[in-house]
Amino acid sequence: MLGVILLNIVESLFSLARFEGVPFLLIRPKDISGPEIYSGDFDLLIKPESLDCFLLCVMEVCSKNSFNFCIRRRKKEKINLNIYLGSGEEFIDFDLWTELDVKDSGFPRGTFISWSDLESSGLIINDSGRFFLDNNFSAMYYMSHLYSKRKNINDHSVKRRIDYYRNLDGLSSFSHSLLWNVNNKSMQKANREMSSLGLFSHSRIV
Structure with missing residues (x-):
């Protein structure tokens, strides 16, 4: 019963946000059902100028x-x-993120990827008001996330997500090779690949 209520909350919030025209997407896959809803968090990327509208949807729900x-x-x-x-x-x-953060000793502090740069590069897919990251970029950014957060690649949930990304359509041969040999070196290679696309911006750290 509780799981059904939690599921309804998430579905109601996402449905209302889409109805209100809020551009947002799941940064990493997460099942909105069963026991998965209790573990970890939902990481959402929200178009910055739509953040207030998303929070109003939260208040309404x-x-x-x-x-x-x-x-x-x-x-x-x-x-x-x-x-x-x-x-x-x-x-x-x-x-709730308004940009994708990137932490790597090879890049300046405050390195990030903006919604607008992802959108202009065709890496955000708009499917009738439902937004998704391009599969290949999504896989590369997950590798970056593992490096940024110093994740244990032997953790069960990490292994499941790596398997998920390995089986995505549209992966480049480069991305595929990194996903089948996940370590610090391959994670850093993923960051270099994203950097080569001209996606990185840098905040001014005060």
């Missing part, structure tokens, strides 16, 4: 369903959102 929510913002490009159920012991965790 929570108000209609008598849910509490909490918003925390510690840096300009990321908002953490928790939507609580009942007593507050159960909640759904979202990380």
Whole structure:
């Protein structure tokens, strides 16, 4: 029963945001069903100028369903959102990003990839108001994410996602070779590949 309620929250929020014309996408795959909904968070990339509208959708869905929510913002490009159920012991965790961060000692601090650059490069797919990252870029960015977050590649959830990306259509031979030999060197190669596409921007760190 609880899983159904949580599922309805996510589906209602995503449906309302799409109805309101908010461009957003899942940065990494996550099942919106079963036990997957309880583990980890939903990482969303939202077009920066549409962030306020997305948060208004959160308020509307929570108000209609008598849910509490909490918003925390510690840096300009990321908002953490928790939507609580009942007593507050159960909640759904979202990380709302307005850009894709890239952490690599070979690049300046504050390196990121903007929605506008992804869009102009054809790496954001718009399927009747549902937005997705291009499969090949999505795989490269997951490799970058593993490196940035120093993820344990032997972790079960990491292995599952690597398998997911290995089986995507449209992968270049270069991406495919990296995904079948995942280590720090191949993760850094993924960053160099994205850099070669001219996608990286740099924030001014104060």
